[in-house]
Each structure stands twice: as structure tokens, then as C-alpha cells.
Amino acid sequence: MAWSANLIKDVCLTKSLWNSTISLMDVDGKRLNVIYGLAKRYAAEVKADLKFEKTMDRKEALEDSDFVFNTALAGGHSNYEIQRKVAEKNGYYRGIDSVDYNMVSDYYTIGGYNQLKLFMDIARDMEEICPEAWLFQTANPVFEGCTLLTRETKLKVIGLCHGHFGYIEMAKTIGLSPKDVKVQSIGFNHCIWMTSFFYNGENVYPLLDKWVKTKAEIFWNNWKPEYDDVQMSPAAIDMYKRFGLFPIGDTARSGGWKYHTNLETKKRWYGPLGGFDSEIGWARYLEDLRKQMDKMFRVYNNPSIPVKNSFPPFMSGEQHVPMVDAIVNDRESMFQVNIPNKDAIKGIPNDVVVEVPAILSGRGVQRTHVDKLPKLLMLHVMIPRMLRMEWALEAFLEGGKDLLLEWLLNDQRTKSLEQAESVIKDILALPFNKEMAEHYK
Amino acid sequence: MAWSANLIKDVCLTKSLWNSTISLMDVDGKRLNVIYGLAKRYAAEVKADLKFEKTMDRKEALEDSDFVFNTALAGGHSNYEIQRKVAEKNGYYRGIDSVDYNMVSDYYTIGGYNQLKLFMDIARDMEEICPEAWLFQTANPVFEGCTLLTRETKLKVIGLCHGHFGYIEMAKTIGLSPKDVKVQSIGFNHCIWMTSFFYNGENVYPLLDKWVKTKAEIFWNNWKPEYDDVQMSPAAIDMYKRFGLFPIGDTARSGGWKYHTNLETKKRWYGPLGGFDSEIGWARYLEDLRKQMDKMFRVYNNPSIPVKNSFPPFMSGEQHVPMVDAIVNDRESMFQVNIPNKDAIKGIPNDVVVEVPAILSGRGVQRTHVDKLPKLLMLHVMIPRMLRMEWALEAFLEGGKDLLLEWLLNDQRTKSLEQAESVIKDILALPFNKEMAEHYK
Numbered sequence: 055m056a057w058s059a060n061l062i063k064d065v066c067l068t069k070s071l072w073n074s075t076i077s078l079m080d081v082d083g084k085r086l087n088v089i090y091g092l093a094k095r096y097a098a099e100v101k102a103d104l105k106f107e108k109t110m111d112r113k114e115a116l117e118d119s120d121f122v123f124n125t126a127l128a129g130g131h132s133n134y135e136i137q138r139k140v141a142e143k144n145g146y147y148r149g150i151d152s153v154d155y156n157m158v159s160d161y162y163t164i165g166g167y168n169q170l171k172l173f174m175d176i177a178r179d180m181e182e183i184c185p186e187a188w189l190f191q192t193a194n195p196v197f198e199g200c201t202l203l204t205r206e207t208k209l210k211v212i213g214l215c216h217g218h219f220g221y222i223e224m225a226k227t228i229g230l231s232p233k234d235v236k237v238q239s240i241g242f243n244h245c246i247w248m249t250s251f252f253y254n255g256e257n258v259y260p261l262l263d264k265w266v267k268t269k270a271e272i273f274w275n276n277w278k279p280e281y282d283d284v285q286m287s288p289a290a291i292d293m294y295k296r297f298g299l300f301p302i303g304d305t306a307r308s309g310g311w312k313y314h315t316n317l318e319t320k321k322r323w324y325g326p327l328g329g330f331d332s333e334i335g336w337a338r339y340l341e342d343l344r345k346q347m348d349k350m351f352r353v354y355n356n357p358s359i360p361v362k363n364s365f366p367p368f369m370s371g372e373q374h375v376p377m378v379d380a381i382v383n384d385r386e387s388m389f390q391v392n393i394p395n396k397d398a399i400k401g402i403p404n405d406v407v408v409e410v411p412a413i414l415s416g417r418g419v420q421r422t423h424v425d426k427l428p429k430l431l432m433l434h435v436m437i438p439r440m441l442r443m444e445w446a447l448e449a450f451l452e453g454g455k456d457l458l459l460e461w462l463l464n465d466q467r468t469k470s471l472e473q474a475e476s477v478i479k480d481i482l483a484l485p486f487n488k489e490m491a492e493h494y495k
Numbered sequence: 496m497a498w499s500a501n502l503i504k505d506v507c508l509t510k511s512l513w514n515s516t517i518s519l520m521d522v523d524g525k526r527l528n529v530i531y532g533l534a535k536r537y538a539a540e541v542k543a544d545l546k547f548e549k550t551m552d553r554k555e556a557l558e559d560s561d562f563v564f565n566t567a568l569a570g571g572h573s574n575y576e577i578q579r580k581v582a583e584k585n586g587y588y589r590g591i592d593s594v595d596y597n598m599v600s601d602y603y604t605i606g607g608y609n610q611l612k613l614f615m616d617i618a619r620d621m622e623e624i625c626p627e628a629w630l631f632q633t634a635n636p637v638f639e640g641c642t643l644l645t646r647e648t649k650l651k652v653i654g655l656c657h658g659h660f661g662y663i664e665m666a667k668t669i670g671l672s673p674k675d676v677k678v679q680s681i682g683f684n685h686c687i688w689m690t691s692f693f694y695n696g697e698n699v700y701p702l703l704d705k706w707v708k709t710k711a712e713i714f715w716n717n718w719k720p721e722y723d724d725v726q727m728s729p730a731a732i733d734m735y736k737r738f739g740l741f742p743i744g745d746t747a748r749s750g751g752w753k754y755h756t757n758l759e760t761k762k763r764w765y766g767p768l769g770g771f772d773s774e775i776g777w778a779r780y781l782e783d784l785r786k787q788m789d790k791m792f793r794v795y796n797n798p799s800i801p802v803k804n805s806f807p808p809f810m811s812g813e814q815h816v817p818m819v820d821a822i823v824n825d826r827e828s829m830f831q832v833n834i835p836n837k838d839a840i841k842g843i844p845n846d847v848v849v850e851v852p853a854i855l856s857g858r859g860v861q862r863t864h865v866d867k868l869p870k871l872l873m874l875h876v877m878i879p880r881m882l883r884m885e886w887a888l889e890a891f892l893e894g895g896k897d898l899l900l901e902w903l904l905n906d907q908r909t910k911s912l913e914q915a916e917s918v919i920k921d922i923l924a925l926p927f928n929k930e931m932a933e934h935y936k
Contacts, residue, residue, distance in 0.1 A: 296897060312904055312912055430893075433885050434901050441882075444874050452871075456737060460875050463753055466907065471753055 055085050056346055057125035057192060057372075062093045063365055064375035066102035070383045071375065075105040079115035085347075086110065088354040096361045112176065116183040121378050124176055125192045127160060128168040131340060133486050134160050140484065141165075144477035146467050147316060152331060153465060155439040157308045158244055159331045159339075161194040163446045164461045165481060167490035170450045173199045177207045188381065190214055190374055191392070196243040198443050200392045200407040202450070212419065213392025213407060214373055215243050217303025221251075223285040224300065227273070228265040230258065239302040240399060240424045243392050243409045245439050247299035249425035262300065266291055279325040281335030289313045289323035297431040307331055310435075311466045377414055384416030393419060400426050406440055453493045496526050497787055498566035498633060498813075503534045504806055505816035507543035511824045512816065516546040520556035526788075527551060529795045537802040553617065557624040562819050565617055566633045568601060569609040572781060574927050575601050581925065582606075585918035587908050588757060593772060594906060596880040598749045599685055600772045600780075602635040604887045605902045606922065608931035611891045614640045618648045629822065631655050631815055632833070637684040639884050641833045641848040643891070653860065654833025654848060655814055656684050658744025662692075664726040665741065668714070669706040671699065680743040681840060681851045681865045684833050686880050688740035690866035703741065707732055720766040722776030730754045730764035738872040748772055751876075752907045818855055825857030834860060841867050847881060894934045 058078065065071055078093065080086040090108040097104050109115050116122065127134070138149035138159075148157070151165045162169045173191070180187060191200050191213045200213035221237040234254050239246040251259045270291055277283075284290060290306035292313075301309065307330050308314075313323040320328035327335045353364045369375075373389050380387045388411050395408045398421055402408055413420040427436060445464070449457035455478065462474040482491035499519065506512055519534065521527035531549040538545050550556050557563065568575070579590035579600075589598070592606045603610045614632070621628055632641050632654045641654035662678040675695050680687040692700045711732055718724075725731060731747035733754075742750065748771050749755075754764040761769035768776045794805045810816075814830050821828045829852050836849045839862055843849060854861040868877060886905070890898035896919065903915040923932035 296901065310904055315911065429889065430898075430901075433882065433889055434905075437878075437882060438905075441874065441878060448870065448874055457871075460737065460871075463751055464875075464879075466909075468907075470756065 055089055055350060056343060057123070058089050059092070059346075059350065059365060060370035060372050061123060061374050062089070062096065063367070064370050064372060065378075066093075066097050066100050066104065067367055067369055068375050068379055069102075070379055070385075072103040075107060075118075077107040077109060077115040077117075077119070079109050079112055081110060083110055088350055091354050092350060092361055092365075095357070096365065099360050099362050100367055113179055113183060116179055116187075119180075119184040119187045120382070121188045121190060122176070122180060122184070123190045123192060123374060124173065126172060127193060128166075128172040129486050131160060131343070133168075133484075134162075137165055137481055137484060137487075140480045141477055144480060145469065145473055146465070146477060148314070148331065148333075150462065150465070150477060150481070152314070153442065154310050155245060155308050155435060155442065156195075157314050157331050158194070158304055159336045161244065163195060163198060163442060164449060164458065166195065166198075166446075167450060167493060168486070169193070169195070170199065170202060171489065173203060174206065177203050177209055177211075180209055181207060185209070188212065188378075190377070192374070196392050196409075197245070197407060197439075198446050200243075201394075201405070201443060202447055204394050204407060205405055205447075206451075210418070211393075212377070213243060213409070214377075215304070215390075215392070215409070216372060217244060217305070218246060218390040218409070219371065220285045220303030220306070221248065223283075224262075224302070225253075227286045228262055228269075230261070237302070238411060238424060239390070240408065240410045241305070241427065241436065242407070242439055242443075244304040244308065245435065246302050246305050246409050247297070247427060247431060248302050249299060249427070251300070266294065274325075277325060279327065279329075281327045281330050281332075281338045284324060284329055287324045287329065289329070292323070297435060298428050299431060380414040381416065381418070386413055386415040388412070388422075389414050391419065393421075396421065398424055401432050402436065402440065406443070449494075453495075455494050458494055496530055496791060497784060498564070499530050500533070500787075500791065500806065501811035501813050502564060502815050503530070503537065504808070505811050505813060506819075507538050507541050507545065508808060508810055509816050509820055510543075511820055511826075513544040516548060516559075518548040518550060518556040518558075518560070520550050520553055522551060524551055529791055532795050533791060533802055533806075536798070537806065540801050540803050541808055554620055554624060557620055557628075560621075560625040560628045561823070562629050562631060563617070563621060563625070564631045564633060564815060565614065567613060568634060569607075569613040570927050572601060572784070574609075574925075575603075576781075578606055578922055578925060578928075581921045582918055585921060586910065586914055587906070587918060589755070589772065589774075591903065591906065591918060591922070593755070594883065595751050596686060596749050596876060596883065597636075598755050598772050599635070599745055600777045602685065604636060604639060604883060605890060605899065607636065607639070607887075608891060608934060609927070610634070610636070611640065611643060612930065614644060615647065618644050618650055618652075621650055622648060626650070629653065629819075631818070633815070635684075637833050637850075638686070638848060638880075639887050641684075642835075642846070642884060643888055645835050645848060646846055646888075647892075651859070652834075653818070654684060654850070655818075656745070656831075656833070656850070657813060658685060658746070659687060659831040659850070660812065661726045661744030661747070662689065664724075665703075665743070666694075668727045669703055669710075671702070678743070679852060679865065680831070681849065682746070682868065682877065683848070683880055683884075684850045685745040685749065686876065687743050687746050687850050688738070688868060688872060689743050690740060690868070692741070700741075707735065715766075718766060720768065722768050722771050722773075722779045725765060725770055728765045728770065730770070733764070738876060739869045740872060821855040822857060822859070827854055827856040829853070829863075830855050832860065834862075837862065839865055842873050843877065843881065847884070890935075894936075896935050899935055 093106045141149040151162050189209050189211045196213040203211045218239050222232040225232045225235045236252040238250040239248045241247050284306040293301045293309045317328050320332045329335050391412050392407050392409045395402045395406050396404050398410050399408050410424050445461050458478050462468050468474045534547045582590040592603050630650050630652045637654040644652045659680050663673040666673045666676045677693040679691040680689045682688050725747040734742045734750045758769050761773045770776050832853050833848050833850045836843045837845050839851050840849050886902045899919045903909050909915045
């Protein structure tokens, strides 16, 4: 629902995409009705000439599609939290998926059989029903998911995230006007690093260095971060010092278990809430999501109030709709996308999905030249993160209990074989993991 | 001394290498005298026409050399054990170098600044004095060391180990006569896997499977292993089950921390002594080394007894001297060597040293076609092991305290930042690590 609200608003505000048909699909009929109702009212209010359909049948939604947006989390946050609790009982603080270089909550890696299965099911349906359509993969894990989808299917897949906009916060904090800033950030989804940083055509990395040296401490003295204020956290600056490039967006939420062993440690590196992914920060985020849902239900239930009063008619900043526009109407523009590497970043295999800037237009995706990542960063962050992705995909594709165990043996928190075996047993015993249990039997 | 005894014996017994000059070099004058004295007496006894020289000056030893054997452990076992104790005090059981996929004691990875420095110093001297000579690198770490030496110098380097002969023990145990067995084992030094296994031209991997299934348990019931009996240990069989290929030789001593968290765990997987690298097993090994030294001193001090009574005139089985013979006298033969990959094993970069069979002759080293390693093994063993090597070389080449810290953050045993910082501080404070401390300041 959260994503749909933004994307519907954007398409309503993009005249060059009018006359399109938007098919909304959800497994939850109530949510579907709300989104559908709000979409129709919103379009009418802003006089957007769009046709909306709703269905609970995925195949029906895919019929005649040119673009498919997948924003679904299989089992929702509630299942994620149940699974997390089971893992915490076995000594895995914040769950087995909150792991080195991926501390982002609800970003499944090894525990996400259901989520990757859903990705593949949608993709298989697309191959049958709309094989020429673009799949904009927004649901996480974008890194694991897009690598899987581009390897296993022939679909045109682009992974999308908004984390790269983190540079705006960074620029503002050090006193630069974001609109004159040009940044290149590359890597894997949630693991991107600012390889270049220009302000009115001048390299301003030295300015950032100066801020770190002379102003960071003062900044933190008066710092009252919200849960999502991680871009200028001590963790982010420490990552910069460790690896030589500035971590952008969600990247700053990870950085290895050094910042994440327990709540106390998280607080030290991310401020009093312990950052986005602590038990405090994440609870606030889920609460915000609930409020957002409640608001949508409230507006839906009150047809006398214009929807645009609650959702003002400005573009959301998300890339999806402008990307469709670029492709459909051949408006050549640069976007931050997740696509197979194909020699973009040196030292990463070609069939691994990377997050890089690329040009989209009527001819499709055109890669641009990007910088190299420093050796230290490659050795200590990129390759280990890539390896986790490979372990996860191998487990998802091959099955068998041993592959879950091999993964967990590499987890910093695993103290004994018995502990790893126990958490696997408990997670596979969850009712919603029945198919997963069969796969990893 | 231990290596020299074997190598001198072998060269005395290889008539086609007579007329050579063998220059013995040691930083310990007493040991040097013993080896030199024994060598001369032995040659006289077996009527080998060889010239021996001794020197404590490395450069003098290198003068006019065609082959250089490096078998030295910088600081010896005593320094290794001191450093290990300091690490154990900080919570690193068996020391910081006894780590996932490298549990072999005295095989430095990250703690071995002095050892890698010695390798490089010897190599730099060779480049100056005997740039055309072959360097047979026998001192560990062969994997880290040979990768370093082949990347950083233009010398002809071959790494040598005897672990691959572990297949003999395996063949005997399952009831095959080793002399009719043909085995191919490939990987990294101390991390080699039996890719093919033939007996009189027939694939006998199924026979091994049958033994594992029906006889292993019975075998272990009556098993009274010496410290070095690891080839048919429960750990080795478990590794085989996990990764699909049989681990050969020293490979079975590692296999991840699963087998090594503490002495109790080691006993479970390696028998009552806890294997080669437990505090019990390793102490016995060091005791055996001491006895061997004592014996050499005893024989040396008693010139009336023929040396060959104590060192019977049979070839040791080590590859060094036959390899020299193959190169010098163009006797084409197959050896197990550590050389840069150059497309031998798929998925390993070309500048990483692998352990593979190769043909040696007057024309030098000729690679042979080797099999692929299974994906699971690549993902869960080879690449992580390779990554540790890269982390170690990066630290050795670049210096700075942070690189030691980054390494240790990846260690399963590191529970906190403070612990990692503390062990680094303590190790760098050791008197024999003065130069290392400067490097990692």
C-alpha cells in the first residue's frame, strides 16, 4: 500500500503516461479496495486520464502488461517479526537475516525462501503471460532477488531502491545545496559507495573530509536523530574512514557486526534510538507504516474529503514512473538501477546484479562508465557481501538442510553447531514456512 | 634441520645430481654445524660425490645458486607459541592464525609479518644475486607466501608440501594398495580436494562411499589415532559429506571452526588427542621435533657411529630433489606443486597460487588439465579461504593498524571491537614484533 500510494500519485501527475491502464493486485482484498478507491478518486481530482483495474488474481493483473512493479513482502512484516523472534530465542540478535553487511530489517537473505519463491512465481507467470514486459523489482531483497531473476529468467528486470538519495542529506549537512551536487554511488543494493562527489563541477570530497575532521563531533553533540537518520551517523563516518569511500543511504545501516552486536552498541554508533534497525528504531518504523495505512483507510472511508488534501500533488521522487516515461516516450534520462554487472564494476562477475547509474530511453538500459572501487572495499565489503548472496541463492536453488547450516556457520553469532541446528529447526517449524521446510528437508 | 636432513639424504641418493654444490645456511651456528657435519659424513658413507658449504650469510649461500630451498620459520616455533599464548589470553583459542579453513598450527596468515617479510627478503636477495634460480618455497604459509612471491617478484617460484600424500592413508584404510591408486587432488595448499580417484584404471569413489556408509563407524570404534592421523578422522568424513569431495592431507585439519571451537569439540572430530592442532596434538608434534633434533645432535656428537645407521639410505618421499632432477636432467615427471592458477582451476583468479599436479622437465613447469571444483565447495571453502589470503597480503603490503582490525572483525572468535583491539596491541608489543608494530602503526 505504501509504495502504491506514491506510484499512483506519480503516474497521475505524469501526463505523458495518461491513457494507460493500471492494474492493482493484492492478496488482501481490503487493502486492494482502499488503494483502488483512492486511486480512482485521486485521478478524478487531478483530472488524470487513466484506467484502473483491481484483481486478486496475479495472472489477470499481468495480462497485457508492459511494466510490472513488484513491491510485495511475502507474509508481510508480521511473519518477518515472528521469524525474527524465533531466531532471537536461539541467540541471533535481530534475526538470522540481520547479518554482516545486511543489517536492514525485512531484507531477507537466507531466511527468505517464501520471498524469493514469490519473486520466481511472479517471474514465471510473466514469462508465460507478458514475456516482453519490464519487471521493476522494488520488493527486497533487491540484490539477491535481481541476481536470481536475471540469472534464472529471460525477463527484462530492473531493481529499484531510493537509498541512493541519501547523498541529499549528506550534502545538506555539510552545507551544500543538493541541487548543485552531482554524485556517483555504485556497488550492490544497500551497499553503495560514493565514488565521485562534485559541486558545480568541482570535486568536493575534500570538503567532506574537512567536515569529518572539524565538525562531525560538534554535529553529533546536538544530534537528535530520527530512526532513519543514519546517513551522517558515527557509523557512516567510521565506514568512510575504514574503507575510503562514503557509504550512501541504507549502506550506512550495515557495515558489519561491529556496529550491531547489541542495542548498546547500536546506540553508540547510531544515536539514542540505535538506528533504523534496532528494536527501538524498527518498532517506530513499523508504527509509522501502520499510521500511513490508517490514514489511507481514513481518507478512503471519508469520500467527502479530497484525497489530494492528504496526498498533495507533487511527484514522490521515486524513480519508477519517470523510468516508465523514459522508456515509453523515449525521454533519455539517468537513473540509479540494479542490473547485471556486465563489466560495469571491475572485479565483480558479470552475472551479479550491481547498483549503478544508467541511462534509460526508448532503446532500453544503457550502461555508463563507472569508477573502480578501492581494493580494500572490494576485499572487506563487496566480496564478502557478494558471497552471502551466492550462499543464499545456492541454498534457495539447491535446497537441503546442509546449505542453511553452512550459511549459519559463517554467522558471527553462531557459537555452536547445536545452536545453528536449533534455529534452523525452529524456523522451519513455523506454520508459514511449510514449503520452505520441504525445500530444506 | 628436519627438512634439511631429508633433502640432503635425497640428494646423496640421487646419482644424477652428483657434482653439485650444496650450500647450507642457517642463522643458528650450532644447528648449522650439526647439519653440515652430518651431511659430509653421510655423503662420504654413501660415496656421494657432492660438495657441501656452510654459511650464516644468506647472500653468500645464494651466490651461483640454481635452486633455493626455503624451509625457515622466522622466530621459530618458540615465538609462534609465545604469540599464540598472547592471543589465547585475549580469547583467541589456538591463536589468531588458527582460523577458519586454516587450523594448521605454525601456518601464519595474519600474524606472520616476520615470516612473510623473511620470504620477501630472501626473494629480493635472489633477484639481485641469482635471478634465474628456482625458489622451492617449503616454509609455510605456502599459499599466502607463494601468492605474494609470484605477484611481487619475477622469480621462478614453486611451493611444495607433502600433504597430498594423505591419499595413501586413505587408500590403505579402505583396503586398496596405494601403489595402484591414481588420485588427483587440487585446490590451495592445505585445502586440496580429491577430484578423481582411480584404482587400476577404475573410478573407486563409490568404494570410498561404501566404506563411509558401512565401515567408518566400526573403524572409529577401534581408532587410536596419533596426533597426525587426521586423514580418516570423523572431521574428514564430515567435510566430504558437506562438500562432495574428499579432503586430502592437511585439508582435514581445518574445515572451519565447526571442528575447532575448543578442545572438547576437537576431540569429538579428531579423536582423544584432539588432532594435530590441539594443545595436546601440537605439543606431541613439537616434542617429536625436539627428539628428532636431539637425535641429530647425538649422532653428530658420536662420529664413530655411521650416520646411515640412524638415517637409512632410502629416498624420503619428498618432492624437492626429484624435482631438481626432473628440471636439471630433463626427466619429465608429474609433481604436486603450488603455482599461479593461470586458468587451471575455474573460478580462481589467475594470480592466485593453486596446488595442482604439473609436469616438470627441462622446459620447466607444464600445467595439466584439472577438473572443476563443485560450486558448493567453491562458495563455502575456496573463496572464503582465498579471501583470507587476500586480506592477509593486503595487510602485509599496505600496513596500518586498521587492516589487522578488519581481518579480526571477520574472526568467529571476536566478540567485541575491544577484544580485537586488545589482541592487536598485545601482539604488536611482543619484543620480536618490533618491525611488525612499526608496519601496522
